[in-house]
Amino acid sequence: MALSATLHNFAIQLADIDRGVYQDLELRLARHPSENDEFMLTRLLAYCLEYEDGITFSDGGVSSTDEPAVLVRDLTGRITAWIEVGAPDADRVHRGSKLADRTAIYTHRDPAKVLAQLPGKKIHRAETIPLYSFDRDFIDAAVAAIGRRNTVTLSVTERALYLDINGTSVSSAVEEHRLG
Structure with a gap:
């Protein structure tokens, strides 16, 4: 019998001071059985940190082979x-x-290991693609606070991330690395 996705609800107050984005979001994330909590959290953070009109989670989610976890479409x-x-x-x-036009990667893993698998591989405009990572302790603490229904306040200023999830407050720098 196949396992089904677990649905998580997030009520998010987003204040990205760096980009001038202030938005209240109501998101429903389906966590696929093959997806761990760290991946789901990173997917949520990527969505918030990239938020703009036209943003969406891919239809196939983590199991999609044709689309990324998050994408933005124009009209x-x-x-x-x-x-x-x-x-x-x-x-x-x-x-x-x-x-x-723009590509980015967000990871909950060791960025050195992610980058180590890419040298010598053909990647179009690799030098323009950022890889963003977060402190490991931040990921662990935030994941421990996730429930099925979540209240989240997310603030970003000078690439520092301040997250309150269900009363647990954590922070992390958003580290940027380059592929090329």
């Missing part, structure tokens, strides 16, 4: 931002970089 349906989560393979990043 014509063209993909303008391809946002990967975790440790995507070079072929996915290459494809996304060719399809979209």
